[in-house]
Amino acid sequence: xxxxxxxxxxxxxxxxxxxxxxxxxxxxxxxxxxxxxxxxxxxxxxxxxxxxxxxxxxxxxxxxxxxxxxxxxxxxxxxxxxxxxxxxxxxxxxxxxxxxxxxxxxxxxxxxxxxxxxxxxxxxxxxxxxxxxxxxxxxxxxxxxxxxxxxxxxxxxxxxxxxxxxxxxxxxxxxxxxxxxxxxxxxxxxxxxxxxxxxxxxxxxxxxxxxxxxxxxxxxxxxxxxxxxxxxxxxxxxxxxxxxxxxxxxxxxxxxxxxxxxxxxxxxxxxxxxxxxxxxxxxxxxxxxxxxxxxxxxxxxxxxxxxxxxxxxxxxxxxxxxxxxxxxxxxxxxxxxxxxxxxxxxxxxxxxxxxxxxxxxxxxxxxxxxxxxxxxxxxxxxxxxxxxxxxxxxxxxxxxxxxxxxxxxxxxxxxxxxxxxxxxxxxxxxxxxxxxxxxxxxxxxxxxxxxxxxxxxxxxxxxxxxxxxxxxxxxxxxxxxxxxxxxxxxxxxxxxxxxxxxxxxxxxxxxxxxxxxxxxxxxxxxxxxxxxxxxxxxxxxxxxxxxxxxxxxxxxxxxxxxxxxxxxx
Numbered sequence: 174x175x176x177x178x179x180x181x182x183x184x185x186x187x188x189x190x191x192x193x194x195x196x197x198x199x200x201x202x203x204x205x206x207x208x209x210x211x212x213x214x215x216x217x218x219x220x221x222x223x224x225x226x227x228x229x230x231x232x233x234x235x236x237x238x239x240x241x242x243x244x245x246x247x248x249x250x251x252x253x254x255x256x257x258x259x260x261x262x263x264x265x266x267x268x269x270x271x272x273x274x275x276x277x278x279x280x281x282x283x284x285x286x287x288x289x290x291x292x293x294x295x296x297x298x299x300x301x302x303x304x305x306x307x308x309x310x311x312x313x314x315x316x317x318x319x320x321x322x323x324x325x326x327x328x329x330x331x332x333x334x335x336x337x338x339x340x341x342x343x344x345x346x347x348x349x350x351x352x353x354x355x356x357x358x359x360x361x362x363x364x365x366x367x368x369x370x371x372x373x374x375x376x377x378x379x380x381x382x383x384x385x386x387x388x389x390x391x392x393x394x395x396x397x398x399x400x401x402x403x404x405x406x407x408x409x410x411x412x413x414x415x416x417x418x419x420x421x422x423x424x425x426x427x428x429x430x431x432x433x434x435x436x437x438x439x440x441x442x443x444x445x446x447x448x449x450x451x452x453x454x455x456x457x458x459x460x461x462x463x464x465x466x467x468x469x470x471x472x473x474x475x476x477x478x479x480x481x482x483x484x485x486x487x488x489x490x491x492x493x494x495x496x497x498x499x500x501x502x503x504x505x506x507x508x509x510x511x512x513x514x515x516x517x518x519x520x521x522x523x524x525x526x527x528x529x530x531x532x533x534x535x536x537x538x539x540x541x542x543x544x545x546x547x548x549x550x551x552x553x554x555x556x557x558x559x560x561x562x563x564x565x566x567x568x569x570x571x572x573x574x575x576x577x578x579x580x581x582x583x584x585x586x587x588x589x590x591x592x593x594x595x596x597x598x599x600x601x602x603x604x605x606x607x608x609x610x611x612x613x614x615x616x617x618x619x620x621x622x623x624x625x626x627x628x629x630x631x632x633x634x635x636x637x638x639x640x641x642x643x644x645x646x647x648x649x650x651x652x653x654x655x656x657x658x659x660x661x662x663x664x665x666x667x668x669x670x671x672x673x674x675x676x677x678x679x680x681x682x683x684x685x686x687x688x689x690x691x692x693x694x695x696x697x698x699x700x701x702x703x704x705x706x707x708x709x710x711x712x713x714x715x716x717x718x719x720x721x722x723x724x725x726x727x728x729x730x731x732x733x734x735x736x737x738x739x740x741x742x
Contacts (some may be wrong), residue, residue: 176238176723179203181354184721188702189266189326189713191356191363199357206353207263209241214255214339220244228252229341230585233730234349236322236723243349244339248275248292251341252260261332264361265353269694270322272721273311274345289693290314292344297327299335306393307342309691312720315347320733322349323590323692324721327395329356329364341592365605367705374401374434375704378691379582380581381406385424389686392428394697400551401682402435402608402646403428404580408444410456413497422501435504437580437608440494445479460490469519472537479516480656482557483524488697491557495564505578506565511612511624511648514584515541518550525549544591551592557607578607582648584614586630589623592616601637609634610684612648613662625662635679646682647675650689665696666718673710674705695720 176184180200190196202510209588212231214220219231229252230245240711246252275289286666293310311323332353339348351355356364367373376399383391383405389597395403405425407413422438429436445461445468469481499506518524525536532545539546558579565577583597590597600606611634617623629647638645650662663671668690679729683703685691690700699718703709725733 176352176721185266185268185318185326185354186712186717187715188561188699188705188708191266191329191367193708193711194715196360196447199360201357202354202395203357206265206351207239208257208259208351208353209222209239209243209349211244211257211348212242214244214257216255219253219255223498223688226250229255234322234725234727235727236725238337238723239350240727241350243347244295245348246341246346248343248345251343254338256342256459257337257339259332259335259337259351259353261335261353263331263333264329264356264364265332266329266331266353266356267327267350268352268515268721269309269327270324270350270352271295271311272322272347272349272725273314274316274347276314276316277427288314288316292346293342294506294694295348296340296342298338298340299330299332301335302393304389304393305338305340307390307589308394308694308697309617310552310689312695313722315345316623319724320728321724322347323536323695324352324723326689326698327684327694329361334614335466352617368397371401373399373704375706376400376403376701377402377608377682377684378434378439378688379439379648379684381687382409382412383428384421388428392431392432392687395434396432398701400434400701401704402437402505402684403432404437404439404684407438407440407494407498413494414456417499418500422498422503426501426503427702429504435578437505438498438503439507439509439577439580439582440491440493440498441512442482442508442510443479443516445516468521469516470521472520477516477519479513479519481519481521481524482517483521483526483553485523488557488560491563492560492564494520495561496568499565499568499574499577500572502572503577504575505580505608506561507578507580507582507608508604510580510595511582511584511614512591514589514595514614518553518594524553534547547594551596551599554594555596555599555603555605558600559603562605579605580608581606582610584616585611585627586615587633588616589614592740597634598637601641601643606643608644608646609638610646613650613694631678631680639679644681645679646684647680649683649685663690665699666716668699668703668718669709669713669716672706673713676706676709686733 182196182633222231224230231242232245234243271294273292275292276288290311296305296307298305313323378400413419426436465488466705467480467484469477469479471477483558528536530547571576583595584593611629613625615623615627631647634645691697
């Protein structure tokens with residue numbers, strides 16, 4: 174039973190093979206193990222052959238390659254944990270065959286074939302695991318015209334005496350098969366060697382303000398992969414200024430240490446603008462509301478909904494946030510300058526005081542693109558970052574920390590940063606940035622068009638950091654499910670070729686915004702391998718950028734249509 178081919182790796186991508194093309198020589202004749210009968214799950218009272226509230230359902234299925242009894246539960250029918258004895262011995266590459274669901278549209282929607290699955294799938298835990306693994310979203314889903322099972326890589330593991338616990342996590346689950354590819358000793362050696370090789374850890378993950386539970390849910394996805402750094406946002410002011418220190422940042426730091434990744438905390442310097450469009454109960458919002466005189470102003474005196482970094486009280490307020498952010502001892506701190514990047518300094522009195530005396534012209538008569546005005550604003554923002562650097566050094570000295578790095582997400586080319594008054598070349602020269610993450614944001618007045626439509630100028634930033642200790646880690650906008658506030662920047666089929674170009678242009682590593690690229694099993698398996706710089710060309714040459722897939726021929730006793738209606742148009 175199972176997919177038959179010339180080798181144990183038949184049908185699986187080259188990048189999943191620990192020895193690449195040489196893996197063919199390690200096929201020692203041991204069979205690939207297929208587990209397709211989930212009616213052996215225990216306790217038996219937790220599942221049924223027929224639909225019952227609060228229970229899993231075991232459903233017969235078949236594909237052209239394999240058949241069995243899958244485990245099913247709707248998103249609205251959470252079922253209790255069940256355990257499956259695997260009866261394996263030795264190391265394997267483990268794959269899961271699942272069908273997705275929960276597209277979020279009516280089932281009769283004409284374009285349902287184009288909607289990705291939204292279900293996270295099951296949560297899974299081997300006997301030896303500390304916690305459950307939670308990310309098993311597929312790209313395909315049950316209401317597509319030709320539904321089927323999608324194969325996804327899970328992990329390399331010693332499966333001796335392991336059982337599998339399966340948990341429902343509020344999404345519809347169709348778990349149909351476990352495929353275990355046996356690893357030869359040379360392949361196991363390669364897996365262990367890669368896990369212990371720090372040069373592979375070139376990737377930085379970025380997310381928002383994780384709770385401790387979210388940290389634990391994410392850390393298993395990142396374990397033993399090429400992740401060298403992890404960014405958390407500090408938007409939650411009650412947590413940030415908790416009397417005992419930020420509990421979220423402390424939990425996040427522990428998660429980073431668990432996977433031997435550096436821990437970075439970043440703030441949004443213009444988050445104030447979000448309070449106008451989406452108010453929430455936060456101390457920063459209250460402070461903003463109580464101090465209208467600290468706001469940035471346009472030429473006519475109207476408010477632009479941000480606080481000005483030319484105002485000393487604003488600087489002090491933000492430095493307090495710096496101290497609170499780094500008191501738990503992260504490895505780095507910095508700013509997301511890609512969010513509302515033109516709101517740091519405008520035409521408010523504090524921002525233009527002294528300008529006319531120096532330049533002999535009223536700044537209110539000048540365009541935002543006037544070089545004198547740009548240089549003036551650049552000085553204000555750079556002075557603020559010098560204060561941040563001093564604060565980081567002070568906190569590190571007081572607590573016996575190592576030097577705290579500065580990490581900034583900036584715009585995607587020289588023109589965009591200059592128009593936003595971000596003097597990146599000076600920051601590099603002055604040591605005000607240690608990790609530079611240029612984001613694909615161009616010099617364009619329409620922010621949606623500015624983001625992702627034009628490539629980051631990696632070569633330009635590489636020229637800035639050359640012969641310095643500053644690391645260049647371009648930020649991608651990768652795949653996102655459903656509707657997004659930005660376009661898709663790097664598609665799944667472009668991961669390897671795009672990474673090759675960025676490394677060739679001078680990148681030291683790669684990162685992506687809001688964990689995009691980690692949104693599905695297939696995407697994550699590809700994205701989390703992008704730290705293997707030397708193997709990318711081989712993978713790209715042999716790449717088939719779609720997940721393994723087997724159409725269902727039977728489900729729950731019903732024969733599936735081979736050629737469903739409207740499949741040709």
